[in-house]
Amino acid sequence: MPNPEQLPAVLNAAAAQPLLNLLKERLADNEPLILDGSAVSQLGQACLQVLLGARAAAGGRELAFTITNPSEALSMMADVAGCSDLLLAGEA
Amino acid sequence: MDLDAIQQMFFQESEEGLQALESCFALCREGADDAETINTIFRAVHSIKGGAGAFGHEHLQDFAHHYEGVLDQLRSGTLPMTPALLDVLLAAFDILTDHVAAARGERSTPDDAAVLAALAGTGGAQEAAPAAEPAEIVAAAAPAAPAAPADDFDALLGLLEPSPAPPAPQDDFDALLSLLEPAAAPEAAPRWRISLRPSGDAFANGGEPLLLLRELARMGASKVALEEPGLPPIEELDVQRSYLGWSLEMPGEVSKDDIEAVFEFVDGWQLEFRQEAISSPAETVASVESENAPEAIAEAAPAAPTPAASAPAIASVPAAAKPVPAPAPAADAAPAGAASATIRVELDKLDRLVNLVGELVITQAMLAQRLSEHGLTGTSELTSLENLTRELQESAMSIRAQPMKTVFNRVPRIIRELEADTGKRVRLQLDGEMTEVDKTVVERIGEPLTHLIRNAVDHGIEGPEERLAAGKSEDGLLRVGAEQRSGRIVITVADDGRGIDRARVRAKAIERGIVAPDAMLSDEEIDNLIFAPGFSTAEKVSNISGRGVGMDVVRRNVQALGGRIGVSSRFGSGASFTLSLPLTLAVLDGMIVKVGEQTFVVPLGNIVESLRAQPGQLSHLADDAAILDVRGMQLPVLQIGPLLGIPAQSDPDNTVMIVVDTDAGQAVIMVDSIEDQRQVVVKSLEANYRAIPGVSGATILGDGRVALILDVEGVLARSRRRQAIAA
Numbered sequence: 001m002p003n004p005e006q007l008p009a010v011l012n013a014a015a016a017q018p019l020l021n022l023l024k025e026r027l028a029d030n031e032p033l034i035l036d037g038s039a040v041s042q043l044g045q046a047c048l049q050v051l052l053g054a055r056a057a058a059g060g061r062e063l064a065f066t067i068t069n070p071s072e073a074l075s076m077m078a079d080v081a082g083c084s085d086l087l088l089a090g091e092a
Numbered sequence: 093m094d095l096d097a098i099q100q101m102f103f104q105e106s107e108e109g110l111q112a113l114e115s116c117f118a119l120c121r122e123g124a125d126d127a128e129t130i131n132t133i134f135r136a137v138h139s140i141k142g143g144a145g146a147f148g149h150e151h152l153q154d155f156a157h158h159y160e161g162v163l164d165q166l167r168s169g170t171l172p173m174t175p176a177l178l179d180v181l182l183a184a185f186d187i188l189t190d191h192v193a194a195a196r197g198e199r200s201t202p203d204d205a206a207v208l209a210a211l212a213g214t215g216g217a218q219e220a221a222p223a224a225e226p227a228e229i230v231a232a233a234a235p236a237a238p239a240a241p242a243d244d245f246d247a248l249l250g251l252l253e254p255s256p257a258p259p260a261p262q263d264d265f266d267a268l269l270s271l272l273e274p275a276a277a278p279e280a281a282p283r284w285r286i287s288l289r290p291s292g293d294a295f296a297n298g299g300e301p302l303l304l305l306r307e308l309a310r311m312g313a314s315k316v317a318l319e320e321p322g323l324p325p326i327e328e329l330d331v332q333r334s335y336l337g338w339s340l341e342m343p344g345e346v347s348k349d350d351i352e353a354v355f356e357f358v359d360g361w362q363l364e365f366r367q368e369a370i371s372s373p374a375e376t377v378a379s380v381e382s383e384n385a386p387e388a389i390a391e392a393a394p395a396a397p398t399p400a401a402s403a404p405a406i407a408s409v410p411a412a413a414k415p416v417p418a419p420a421p422a423a424d425a426a427p428a429g430a431a432s433a434t435i436r437v438e439l440d441k442l443d444r445l446v447n448l449v450g451e452l453v454i455t456q457a458m459l460a461q462r463l464s465e466h467g468l469t470g471t472s473e474l475t476s477l478e479n480l481t482r483e484l485q486e487s488a489m490s491i492r493a494q495p496m497k498t499v500f501n502r503v504p505r506i507i508r509e510l511e512a513d514t515g516k517r518v519r520l521q522l523d524g525e526m527t528e529v530d531k532t533v534v535e536r537i538g539e540p541l542t543h544l545i546r547n548a549v550d551h552g553i554e555g556p557e558e559r560l561a562a563g564k565s566e567d568g569l570l571r572v573g574a575e576q577r578s579g580r581i582v583i584t585v586a587d588d589g590r591g592i593d594r595a596r597v598r599a600k601a602i603e604r605g606i607v608a609p610d611a612m613l614s615d616e617e618i619d620n621l622i623f624a625p626g627f628s629t630a631e632k633v634s635n636i637s638g639r640g641v642g643m644d645v646v647r648r649n650v651q652a653l654g655g656r657i658g659v660s661s662r663f664g665s666g667a668s669f670t671l672s673l674p675l676t677l678a679v680l681d682g683m684i685v686k687v688g689e690q691t692f693v694v695p696l697g698n699i700v701e702s703l704r705a706q707p708g709q710l711s712h713l714a715d716d717a718a719i720l721d722v723r724g725m726q727l728p729v730l731q732i733g734p735l736l737g738i739p740a741q742s743d744p745d746n747t748v749m750i751v752v753d754t755d756a757g758q759a760v761i762m763v764d765s766i767e768d769q770r771q772v773v774v775k776s777l778e779a780n781y782r783a784i785p786g787v788s789g790a791t792i793l794g795d796g797r798v799a800l801i802l803d804v805e806g807v808l809a810r811s812r813r814r815q816a817i818a819a
Contacts, residue, residue, distance in 0.1 A: 013295045013300070044295075045302050053325070081338070083318045
């Protein structure tokens, strides 16, 4: 299992494009998406969409998508957005 | 409209909410804490909380949340209103005001721990206790419709505990009875099923839809389900567009208004409300009728209200920041929530309108002048134009007018703080709150007024023991009033304290070198010494007043507004400060005078009378100094020509003497002739040129000439400086 990619602390609208670029790169390399969510203190919808899109893309390529060690803030916002089971429930 | 502008709107509405709270608490203090008043208080705090959540002001939101918890208990009758509770609510109101100011960046976040503890100790403690950990929202199904308080997230969490405990029994028969009620009763309100979808450009200007979802979670949202069918493949994903939508449930006890309030400051969201009963059929019928009827009315093409639970009403809210207000249930029809026939206009636009009207007034005067040069005076068309212009100007100025209430609303808090600091007790009487004055006056009068109030409580009103010993009531009386009088606004700050101790004031003034030891001073002159720079009779400097700079600054601030300040006092009975201010700073009634080739405007508010000096009435003391004998009063003469360096009429017999009122008593302005008396449009010299001592502004006359507006106080000060230098 490759080393998890550390998610930035702030996943706001400004962080969405860099996150999208990173995940597209990993997908293009056919790498599983193992993301460490322990440092996340803020999650906005733009980044949430990127994560959901990446999850779907990984599933389509039969690659793993996992967010490990989700921080409290990440878990809470995933709950608020009704997508805990999609994002934080293990591999896609 | 960008996010900043929407946030500014939130702050404006918060300010109005705080003002409504102050008014409601004033009623509560008078014992008028009826259901409508309490409901208005609750709604104002709730609205602030909602907006704070939407803009991410977490401290404000958290505090409002706890405050609201106690208010909800009060609103539901669980907590009775007592003097002790009112004190806590008032203290919380002050902290809420500070939190709003902190959210605006005007101050640091206030320390609210003590007040939160006091709120928690009110008996609404269970609901008001701060959450120890960040709350985790459970998106899965909540247990079958437990009785959730309207919008208390902590309580919602409590319901997720394995065995929800019933409310603590009270030594109250009614409370005991309520425990015997069927547990399902509060659940009868049908739950809201809500579909929501942010607009595609919801992230523009920093918008963050998840913050609104978080606020809904705090209000009790459950069964939050993500709808992502619109999410494109990652290759086509545009990070600046919103693709997601949600469906969720809200407790039926939360009103639709409250839910919609969460979306008050965002544009373009698709919201769909559906209300479905989930309790027993008999209860459902009743609640669906009562809840759905107004919703059905709100629809453009409503179906007849049906009691059937299987036919839920749907209320769609189109993409709009402010949904069309639905008829509110009676309990929600509080004054603060009532729709008013007002619109918000940017101040810049308003000022541009006022400026244009000013230009129109000037142009109209020029036209009249030009016509008169051709012998066309007194035509009915010109008279109509003059009347219309004046009416238009008055209407334009009235748009800028605001009630003094916006200033007076801050006074109760000042008094509360002063009472706490000094141990004195003060009964406040506010009169004339609806008196309207120009916005600029309202904005700039706050500081001098605050200082006068602080001064009255700190120096004027005695402590309870001293008052009782003097045969007065234990509570001091402070009256703050505003009224329109002779085209000006007169603000009074009067107390029934110890009054001005003239012997002490005089001694202090001599000690500080403000007056000579042998100076003969009238009572009025001694009273006015308190406005002298550096004067203070406070034995020790307190943090309230007594730095010896205050009253001087007060006078200067009032003068800067074109106003005057006066004081009257009876030793032992109190003091009264009177501020006389122009209703507006944009137009001015003035006398047009000539000095040499120059034209000036003397504000009519300063003028007492005008006269020609008779032989022997005028005495020359030095080169420029003279005294005029006006019915036995020796008044200093201010010769405008020499003072402003203008060649003037050299024959004193042909000059005109204008007696004016100043803060230092009456004086005489000597000019060559009086040309006219009219209303002029004031143009700022500071903004267009630079400040000139003795001149307060400029105007454009009908013939196109620029005339300077004399600042009588400034001219007097200029004259005194010249005399001091000459001496």
